[in-house]
Each structure stands twice: as C-alpha cells, then as structure tokens.
Amino acid sequence: MTQFGIIGRLSLAAFGLAVSALAGAGSAGAQGNLVVYCTVQEEWCRGMVDAFEKKTGIKVAMTRKSSGELYAQIKAEAANPRGDIWWGGTGDPHLQAAEEGLSEEYTSPIMNQLHDWSVRQWEQSKKRTVGIYAGALGLGFNTKQLAAKGIAEPKCWADLLNPKLKDEVQVADPNSSGTSYTMLATVVQIMGEDKGFDYLKSLHRNVNQYTKSGAAPAKATSLGETTVGITFLHDMVTYIVDGAPIKAVAPCEGTGYEIGSMTLIKGARNMENAKKWYDWALTAEAQVIGGQNKSYQVPSNKGAKAPPQAPDFTQIKMINYDFAKYGSSAERTRLLSKWDKDVKNLPK
Amino acid sequence: MQAVGRSALLWLGLGWVAFAMLPWYLLDGGNLFGSGWFAGYPTGEGGPALVLGLTGKPWLLPPLLALLLGLVPLAFRRDDPRIGSLLVACGVLGLLCIGLEGFAIDHRGWSASWLGHLFGLPGPKQSGMGYGAFLLALAFLMLLCHGLAARGYCGGDAFTTSSIGLVLGLIILFVFFPILKVLASAVQDNAGSFAPALFIAKFFEKSIWGLDCVTSKLRCGVAWNTLFLAVLVGLGTTLLGLAFALIATRTGFRLKGTLRALTVLPIITPPFVIGLAMILLFGRSGTVSVFMADWFGIPASRWIYGLPGVLISQLLAFTPIAFLVLIGVVQGISPSLEEASQTLRASRWTTFVTISLPLMRPGLANAFLLGFVESMADFGNPLVLGGNFEVLSTKIFFAVVGASHDQGRAAVLALVLLGFTLAAFYAQHRWLGNRSYTTVTGKGDSGLPLPLPGVAKWLCYGTALPWALFTIVIYLMILVGGFVKTMGRDYTPTFQHYLTGFAVEWGERGFRFRGSAWDSFWTTVEVSAIAAPITTIIGLLTAYLLARQRFAGRRSFEFGTMLSFAIPGTVVGISYILAFNVPPIEITGTGLILVICFVFRNMPVGVRSGIATLSQIDRSLDEASLTLGARTFTTVRRVVLPLLRPAIVASLVYAFVRAMTAVSAIILLVSAEYNMSTAYIVGRVEAGEFGLAIAYSTVMIVVMLVAILLIQLLVGERKLGRRTASAVAVQAAG
Incomplete structure (x- = not known):
C-alpha cells in the first residue's frame, strides 16, 4: 500500500464517476419540450403524462411535488421560469400565484364543457387559473376505535364537540396545510366569524394534534392513532379502498371544498405546448385518468364520469364557498394570525 | 520561489486557454454534459470570450487587460520582488472584471435599473457562465494566491495560500452568496420592499420566544423548544457515541462487528422511516402499546408524539455521527500516557478519568456540536413525531411551503437558528481552550491501550447494549414493513411494493428497468457518488488549513465552513434557487446544483472530524517532513493523509450517506430529469403508501451498506504502530 494511495484512489473514483455520468447523461440529455409541474399523487401524474405523450408525441418532463413546495419554487424561479405548466393541487396557491402575477392568462376553447365551479374559479382569478377537479371537505372516523369507545357516529361539525371525543380528533395546522385552511374558512362561512371561532376554540379541546400535512389525519385514522380525522373526503376514500376500517362523512351543516387547479406559468419557454396540455387536460378523456390511478376527486368536465368510489357530490350539502375572498392573501393572513392567537395557544 | 514561478505560469496559460478557446457561456438549458453549449463555436453564443468580445459583446474584453498584466512578470528575473505584487494585481483585476460584468448583465438585460439609466436601455443580454468563465476565474484566483505567497503570506507557501484562496472562494460563492440572498428577505415584506419594522415585529414574536410553559400550561416559544431538544440530543448522542466507541476499541466484547454495523444503520436510514417505525411500535395502536395494554393494563396513550418521540428518534439517528467522530479520537489516544499513569500507581479508574477522558475532549466537543446542530437542522423526525411540539426547522419549512407562504418569516426563524449555532460554536471553543491534545507523535508508541476500568465498562454496556437492542427491533420492523401489505x-406477506418500485423486465432490447423508482434511484446514486469524494477533499483540506496553518481571520473562516450545515435545508434550497437560477451562474434544474448543494452542506463533517483527528497528531511529524525538504503538498499527501484515514472514512461515508438521505434541502432543487430518491419517498409517504416507501428505503439502506464497505476497503485502516492485545497474545504464545 503506497502512501500515494488515498488521494490517488479518491480522485480515480471521482474521475470514473464523472466519466460514467458523462456517458449516462447522453441518453438522459434529451430535454422534454414541455415541462409539467404536477402536484397530485405520483400515479395520476404519470398516467396523465403517458397519455399526453402518446396522444401528441410531445416529450414531457414532469416534476412532482406538493403544491406548497411547488408554489415556493415557481415564486423563487420567477426571474427565469423553468416550468411551463402547473397542473393539479389545491386552488389557494394557484390563486396566490395569479394574484402575484406568476401566471399567464388563457381562455381555452372548451371552457363551455366545464362545471360552473370550475369556470367561476377561472373568472375570479382573471383567467389565470382554472379548476380541473374538486374535492369536498369532510371527516372520517375509525369504525373500530369508535365502537370500542361506544361513541355515536359523528355526522355533523357539531358532533365533533362531543366531550367523549376529547383528544380523539385530528386535523392539520391551517398555517401549514391548505386542507385545514379550507376547513377554517368553511367554518367561518357556515357559522359566521365569531361563532366560527367559538366553534374552533371548543374543538381545540378535542384535537389531539394539529398535523403539518393536510392528508396526515387520514393515515392516522386508518391506523387508529386517532379516532376522527378531518381531511378532504377523497383522502379518506384512498384508505377505504385500501381496506382500512374508515367511514367518511360529509357534515350535515354543509361543507366547503377545494378546487384543484391548473395554471400556465408566466414566461413559459414552451408556451404553445403548454396550451396544448391545458386544452387537453380539460377534456373528458383526460379527466377520467385520475379515477384510473387511485385518485377519487370529482372532474371539472361535465362529460367526464366521476370514479364510482368518489364522494357523490349530489348527496353532499355544498356551501357557496367564496374563493375570491378566502383565497386572497390578505384575508388568509388575517384569519391565520387570528387562529394562531385565539385558538392554537389555548390551554386544553 | 522557483515553484511559484512555474505553477503560476501554468495558471496563466490556463487562463489564456479559458479566455481565448473555451466556450464562455453555459447554454443548452444548463445541461453540463450536452453538446449544446458548443453551439455556433467559435463565433456563436457558444464561442470563447475573446471572439464574443470582439463581435458584439465588448464587456467580455476587460479580463484581457488582466491577462496581459499577468504576462509582464515573464520579462523579469525569477527572484524579482515585483512579481508578487504584479500577480496580485493581475488576479484582483481579473476577478473584478469577471464579477462586475457577470452581475451587471443577466438574461433579461441590466440586472439593476440604475445601470439602465446610466448606460441606456434596453441593454445587452447574456446567459450563465460556462466552462471558460469558471476556469478563467479560477486561474485569476490562483494567480492572486501565488502572488500573495510570493509576497510572503503563509510563509511564502503557494500551496497553502492557494488552498485557502480556493476554499474561501468556494465558500463565498456557494455558501455566503446564496444565504445572503435569502436572509435579505428577512428585512423585506412579501412584496419585496424594505421593512425593518416588520423584521423586528417578526423577530420578537411571542411564538418564538414565549416562556409560558414555565409559569402555566401554555406552550413555550419555538426557539426554547428547539434549544432544549438540541441540548438533550447533543448530550445524549455524545454519551451514547462514547459508550459505543469505548466498547468497540477498549473492551473484549465479542460482538464488536455487529455493534459497529448497528451504530451505522441509523445514519444510512432515509428520513421518516425511523419515525414511522416508532409510531408502529409505540403509537397508540402500536405493537408495544397494545401489548402493554393487554398484559399490564397500561392504557395506550399518545406520549410518543412530542418531545419524547422526537428526542428518541433523533438520538437513534445521530448517535452514529458522534460514534464516527469519537472512534477516531479514542483510537488515537496514546497508550503510553495511560501506561505512565498506571506506572505511577494510579488505578485504572483514575487513569481513565484523569488521562483518557480529558484527552478525548476535542472529540467530545465536536461530537456534541454535531449532535446539537444536527438536531436543530433535523426536519424528518419532528415532522412525523413532533405532534404539537414545534421546532424551528419544521416551522421554517411550513413558513415557506405552508398556507401562509411567508418567506420573510422563514428567514427570521433561520436567523434565530443561526444564532444558536453560533453560540454553540463559540462555547465549544471556550471549552476546548488552548490546551494540547496531541497523542499521535513520531516517536514509536508501542504501549497497549488500557482496557476500560470495570465501572466504566459496565456503564458503557448498560447504555450501549439496550440501545443496540432497540435499534435492532426498529430495523426488524422496517425490514418487515417492505414485505407486508399495510x-x-x-x-399479509407480499412482494408487491418491491415489484412496483424495482421491477426489471427482460424485453427485446435486453433489460428494462420498469419499476417506478429506478429513475430517481440511479440519479441519487450517481449524484451522491460524485458528491462524496469532492466533499471529503474540500472538507479535509479545510480541516488541515484550520488545524495546521495560522492566518488572519481563521476563526471567521472556520465559522463560514459551519454555516451551511447550520442553516435549515429548506432555506438552503430556496437560497440556491434565488442565487443560481439567473446568470451569471445559472444551474438550477441540473444535476450539478444537487452535487454542489451536497458538497457544501456536508463538508462541515469532514472539517470537524478532520480537525478532531488532526489536533491529536503531533505537528513535529509535519515539521520533520518539511525539514527533510518536502513541500507542504508532499507533506500532506505522504504524512498527514495516511494518518487521517479514520477522518477520511468518516467524511466519505457521511457525505455519501447524507446525499442519499437529504430531504429538505433538495426538495425544491429536484427536477424532472434529476429526481432524487428522498423526494420520491416523501411523495409516497404523503400518499400514505408506507409499504413502497419502506421498501425503497430498505433498498437504499443496502446500497449504502455496500458503499460503506467499499469506502473502507478503498481507504484502508490507519496503522499507528501500536500493538493490539491479540498480537501480544500471539507473541506470548510464540
């Protein structure tokens, strides 16, 4: 073993790797000519990309992240955008991007095929973002845990204040999760601001944990780590389909919903292809792909059939959710700091 | 001085090549290995600066002046005292020219509006800098350093000045520059205008500094939570790491190999997995909880969510780092000092407490510092197990990506975090003081390492073994998790998770990697394997400079190297996009940015373990080599490096493993082409597909194990000329 050994072998290893990277990059180097930022579940993203590539022959480079992460990325990249289209994910960050001028206006020729709520989203954002699916807020409970504790099935928001459910309800922290912010806004819209905050204060006693991620309570409910979880109903459905002892309920007082959205990124390098994706993603043909890939949201194209497992929107009492007001950053900041001050720091 | 002359000439030549022949810009969307950046060579966008400068981009020409200035010394005699000053002038001028034009003009025109007022609109445009620009800048930097050496800095040693210059340049470019970019947003409001009042309001907020938990049942501020947790974790990992290191080196424990492997396991575990396994064991429906409830009537509770859970999982995760730092130090303690103590009739316990332990101080301090800082920066464990116990790292993450989208708050919180790290760093220095910890000297030291005294041995066994058992249980859970349905x-046993991720098909054109995890898997292995050796080289070089060279500003230099480690990953991710998405350095979306991010994020461990090991090695060894006529570079290569083997292993292993398992820093940096395993796993966890996440993690654990074995094989063991107990036994028998 010569003394030369370490440096020599290290640099040899580094060199070898760099060369192999060089060789490998040749094949991976072909840049797609559409960059899609996708913020739904991986399978759904892949299903969409495959179908689009097959149909148009356009090569797609897809990045999947959570919608909050992606919004942060698009904002950071604003000086020199890397993505062309942002597809999927809850509407609030899309609306915020529209508000901050990160997105491009566009009118698709097939707007007339869309449900009203989708078109309203588009109008409220001044043509900068459009709804591609909707998911209703609701609650899910672990049937085994509930039976073991002998508690009646909760059916309404009010039922969650049952003292027997002390430390048994889980919901995300609205500061970190769009899901939970939707719930905050929903409660305020159903009950009015003062009563709504009274409700949230009472609910605080029963909340065992404010999770960081919006869908986390669904997982915790499936494992029995909590008895009741508040999430979007389709998040619960994913576990029900998987065989978890969960029952999902849309609250009797009515409930809010999210509009999964799609946005053209301002300054996109492949704007023409991005528009092709935009138009295609609104068609019925593209919108059934979600249901085929274990995502159970309700599509925005009237001609697209909702997957059979999806929560039946006709059976759910939907409130007239004001996305323009509650999606604006000023109102959100105000409500969130009020929640921080009045609810989160209450003693139990 | 002759050496200075020759290598300076080489750099000058390289500078000319870079300026006159290499493509100046990086084109093709930043694809480093594509052919696009040669587009239109030599007169198109892909041409060299000289040609571009003469054909419509005159701002590229000024470096020519510096290059010409660099030629002047050729007319002088080799020992002319003016050469040094000329080289310094050449380097400074060149770097200034490149820096000014690079930052003044970006892809959209003038980078600042006042430039437009000054020179008129619309202004010129240019892409990000490429090979030519970087090589030229490097050449100027080296010329500057050679000039400084010629003027007598650092004892006139060009290797030392060049190394300092290089490391400093890299740290300024890839640590300070991006971090300043993001910290600037601390004093801005969301629209980007200057708002110092808002900064003060955010900084002194009650949710950060509140002390309500002392006086009432309310929660304390997030800063105190984080600090408390980090101190506990720092102390805990140091103690556990010491126990493991002592067992591994100073006892006749039979299963040493197993123990060592066990301590390495947590460090190679992708994030979330430990937390998840903990929930499945100790959560309200966890195996252990249900068992306790059924057999002992202890009601299942949610105690795991909060401080206890985070503390346990962080201890699990970070003890190996303390172990890796401490084992080199414990090995290096000179047996002759201990033997001397015993000869003087000290008991084994007295020797251990008064000789061995104090000699371990640099190791202990460094281990504590690493545990402390790691705990502060950890993101995965608090996310899964934090419950309502909030820490800075998760709060920062959600300030950026959460519903409130407040980058300014993230920057403020990052400042608090930085403050704590700074304080820890300072405290460590005070504690170590200016004592000497040298125990590896040139003199033959053939004493036998002292076996642990009885009490200490049982203490070590008592802490380390239950911990090892606990680790085994956790990892059994993880192993099983990949093979059952949910x-x-x-x-129900199943192979489905592995098939989804890693299916391989035999098709018409040979193997096809059909599984959905393969893409991210190959990228991750490739990026990590490239980053690890670079990290190690830069880290150890820095450690050498810090431990062996005296130069002005050494302390701040040292702090600078720790900075990227202390800053939470999310902030690093954001800062890299802000800094490197636009010219002059435009590398977002490439594999390169991932490599750079890893190198500068993980380098501090190389630095720490390098310093800890170096402070044990007697300077007289270097001096002997220098006296015999070897240059600094030769001394480093033939004397210092071989003695640094444990630090090299630690640094390589750590750099590779951390690159494989990093989450928060890279989640914003991954792109379609360069996706990383952890980003993929996070997606699986979000979707609730823990089976696939665990299966993928298991595959990664195996890969990392293989890599660690390879590293140890490649680097080899350090031979200290000390006998081992078995060697003595053989001699006695013979």
Missing part, C-alpha cells in the same frame, strides 16, 4: 393493519 404495516400496522394488514400483515
């Missing part, structure tokens, strides 16, 4: 609910 962990915690449905234990």
